[in-house]
Amino acid sequence: MFLTNILLKKTKSKFIMVLMESVVSGHKFTARRERLGDKLELLRFDPYIQNESLYKERKKIRSFK
Structure with missing residues (x-):
């Protein structure tokens, strides 16, 4: 193993x-x-009910920079 990896x-x-x-x-x-x-x-527009609705965070998908 190389020292740089550590x-x-x-x-x-x-x-x-x-x-x-x-x-x-x-x-x-x-x-x-x-x-x-x-x-x-x-609050964001919900296309299923054609009105604004409350959205909550459910889970993390991935990280990015």
Whole structure:
């Protein structure tokens, strides 16, 4: 094993992609948020019910820079 592999750590990404789900209808979409930020809750247009609905963060999908 090379010494450089031990010394160089991978840096954590600043953002993560999360799955957002509608509380009313179950419609889902992905959003991006900061890794250290709070879980997302937002109002957005829901195409299933043709009205605004509350979306809550369900799970982390992946990290990216």
